[in-house]
Amino acid sequence: MTDNNDKELSKSLIQTITESDLTKIGIDIAEISIDSILENGVLKDLPIVGSLIGIWKTGVAVNDFRFLNKMILFLKESSSLSETNRKKIIEDLEDSKYQSEVGEKLIAIIDKLETGSKAKLLGKTLTLFGNKIISKDEFWRVSFIIERLPMSDIIALKNWKNIELNSVYDIRRHLYLSVGLGWFVMNISSTGFCWQERLCEIFDEYLIE
Incomplete structure (x- = not known):
């Protein structure tokens, strides 16, 4: 992905987390295909999915499709948090000196995850932070561990x-x-x-x- 694509995905991911109704993501991830994404309004209406579809206009690579699968699993696992809570999460995760880095960090981590199981763990970790069970520092440390350790x-x-x-x-x-x-x-x-x-x-x- 290019730098412009990264910035677009970062912005759309934050918008998805803070503004979308994630409880509607009830689709079985095993049933996701390119056609189902284009036809399924629930998925297509998520800003992050819309951005990915825009990037895919020149063709969909296997890695891009795997990235979407991991992204949907991450978002679905985070769906138990209310929209208000999710907005607060992003505010709390942001560093005043680097306001744009939260989305970029999450995109980078999700992109590097080797399995969908890890994407679920990352979504659970975001939920733990939203429920104040772990701190901001612990969220990023656990995310780093999930990314780097074999399952x-x-x-x-x-x-x-x-x-x-x-x-x-x-x-x-x-x-x-x-x-x-x-x-x-x-x-x-x-x-x-x-x-x-x-x-x-x-x-x-x-x-x-």
């Missing part, structure tokens, strides 16, 4: 309380450390790898079923 390693966090990080095999432990889910502690009382408990709890208690 199998995310699912493994469900059992983190029963696992010593020191005993996790090297590759997985390295991945956990690289995204901030653990660190190396060396002091009088402890030496070794320790979990970042709050982030692990967010995945365990709220995101992983």
